[in-house]
Amino acid sequence: MIQADTAALEPVAGGLPPLDLLIAAPRGFCAGVDRAIRIVELAIEKYGAPVYVRHEIVHNKYVVDELREKGAIFVEELDEVPDDAPVVFSAHGVPKIVPFKASERGLTWLDATCPLVSKVHRQAERLSEQGRHILFIGHEGHPEVIGTLGQLPDGAMTLVETEADVAALEVADPANLAFLTQTTLSVDDTAAIVEALKRRFPMIQGPRGEDICYATSNRQAAVKTIAHRCDAMLVIGAPNSSNSLRLVEVAEREGARAMLVQRGECIDFDWLKGVRTLGITAGASAPEVLVREVVDRLATRYAVRELEVEHTIERMIFKLPRGLAA
Template sequence: MTASPVRTPLTVLLAAPRGFCAGVDRAIQIVERAIEKFGAPVYVRHEIVHNRHVVERLRSLGAIFVEELDECPDDRPVVFSAHGVPKSVPAEAGRRQMLYLDATCPLVSKVHVEAQRHHEAGKEIVLIGHAGHPEVIGTMGQLPDGAVTLIETVEDALAFTPKDPANLAFATQTTLSVDDTAGIVAALRARFPLMAAPHKEDICYATTNRQEAVKSVSTRADLLLVIGSANSSNSVRLAEVGARAGCPAHLIDDAQALDFAWLDGVRTVGVTAGASAPEDLVQGVIDRLAERFDLTIEMEEAAREAVTFKLPRVLSEAESA
């Protein structure tokens, strides 16, 4: 009988919190419950969250993903993604008498409300975020064209010329790098000290907590694996935070994307997942690592989360009926 080869020890530092946040969980539930209540198909404007596996699973249940409302028939329900939509979208859905369900994360809705409040007070609004991201498109679309100026970098902040330097307010995308955003805000504040800030930080608790956990993991790990899709802003930011902390980082969709060559000479690997990545993908990566290594798994906890968001009444009533 041949003895099994001795496997190399590998410590896995599991970042906590990781994976689904309350806004993502709510958005996915809205699609699932809508399919249960109204039957298939249910249309979803834009990917409900930025994760390929989540989208494929919902598609298998009867969701049809489209980019624009004009791709949806009038007589089927449509769900708006967690990233939020411009005001023109629900207005058009209402005009067409469509049944629509808004899965916008409540923390994104908070940014919308603040932007509207500043606009009504006559302030010029600066939005810190990434051009083309659906959340940025949705936030800028709450107000008339030209009311919001997008700032992406410190260089943008230094080049920005407002109409009235004493009458400014800023907001931010909820999934940005905390450190990068702080640098941009500092550059703006140095130039415009009277600029109004959000009542509470716009970068959401989940983004902040996951980045803090990655910073903690990265001080101990030789390599960081971030599970999430390449179009997920918060997942990309996690890989960037790890790399900035000096830990080589790879963003992977799932276990199949894991390249064992990355692990040559690695004794400790950090593992986390973006806010739109389900926990079964994390388990899949751990299982694949266990095929090659003798694993020791440790938890690296930066915060505990107990946030939940209510479902739209039309769905929660169905649940309690």
């Protein structure tokens, strides 16, 4: 639904104070998250419960709890998986040693790594084979970063988080460098870091295409479309979700106060005092049911008028692993 102005909306009758909602589109689940969740569901159907999942399949408590009710058991390390149980690797990707150890133990395992993360893994291997040292732009400790760094031997990649890190870098061979990035970063922050790398190391080689995934880029662009029209924005997502946190940052840079909420019950109505136009979006691992929950919660205190502002249409679909596809 594309509309140009909240004035085109019919007012809602009643004694509650008015609140116009500008709801960003696209928002919520991306193709990689859809695929990962479906892999867990199909694994439970095929093998029966329980199916073990190494790390949260995606960073969203609601999704994890739903899968747990269906028969998924979430663990942090492969050692926690019994010898006779199937295991799924999360959408964020895992170090190469993890599937190796799973195979060594004879475990049945399924890889739910987002194909766009897997693409970064393959690029890292190719660049390393060319003799290049890789500067990886990402957030230390994030599962995707751990998984990507774990594709190569220790020392083959150096993590870069900020422009200050670029200035402090010491490299043995500036003529044989390459860079890659985490898929869920701030588009603007990453562009600034890449420019700093290119200024300092003019011969550095970049990825063949954009590493930041389409869903991350599209959701940030959608926020930029509405944030300047809003007094404040709510971003629905988990506090450990990188792409959701980046949406908060984007909204704030565009001039809107922004807050991350996990679901409707988390709304701080005191924080919303004085807000007449509220933007809403959701991170790539937050289901649409939570968006509706937030809207319904707001409707208990306000006469809500909704306007979906569509930035782009997403049609991406990723194939399921062989053996699970219908």
